[in-house]
Amino acid sequence: MQINDYFLRSCYPWSLRALISGKPTVGWVMDLSEQNYRHLMRLAPDMRKLQGTYLSRLDGTMDLYLEVLEQTPYTSLLHLTYYFAHETGQLPDPDATIRIYHDSQQAEVLTLKQSSLPLNRGFIRPALVQKWKVGLFLSKWLSYCVHQGHCFRPEHTHVSSNKEPLTPA
DSSP: OOOOHHHHHHHSSOOHHHHHHOOOOHHHHHHHHHHHHHHHHHHOTTGGGOOEEEEEOOTTSOOEEEEEEEEOSSEEEEEEEEEEEETTEEEEEEEEEEEEETTTTEEEEEEEEOSSSOSSOSSOOOHHHHHHHHHHHHHHHHHHHHHHTOOOOTTSOEEOOOSSOOOOO
16 A cells, blocks of 8 residues: 555655644554564564564664564564663663564554653544554654664674663663
8 A cells, every 4th residue: 555645745754743733544554554564674684583682782872672572473572662871770761562463564553652752642542543643653763773773683682581671881
């Protein structure tokens, strides 16, 4: 399914205006899920081989953490975050749980906690609008991570699989 011309003219590259006021369609949400899948496959080309927790560390960037929570024949369940130093310990932000559907090549945001944009504040939004907003946020974040050069491969830094927050260096 192709994104229509109106969408390309009004929302791409996706702006804060589109993020806050966009009126998505089911097709747009599906396209966005496919785009997020492609971004994730660039971040972790060998996704199906990954198990446990990984760290992508690049000079001049925040360390990016990926935890593979579950692998099944058709899906992967991921936790993706940065950890910021905070007076109470390590603060994950943004902090996303993502289900990847390998057979349909889509990525769905299951949970997203972040403090930079007003995605979940105010009134309760209809499910389609909420999926659109968190999907857009994930798309921008993943694109940024890919642009910085982050990548997760089985041979990369594998971090202990304990559930304690990881301390960035």
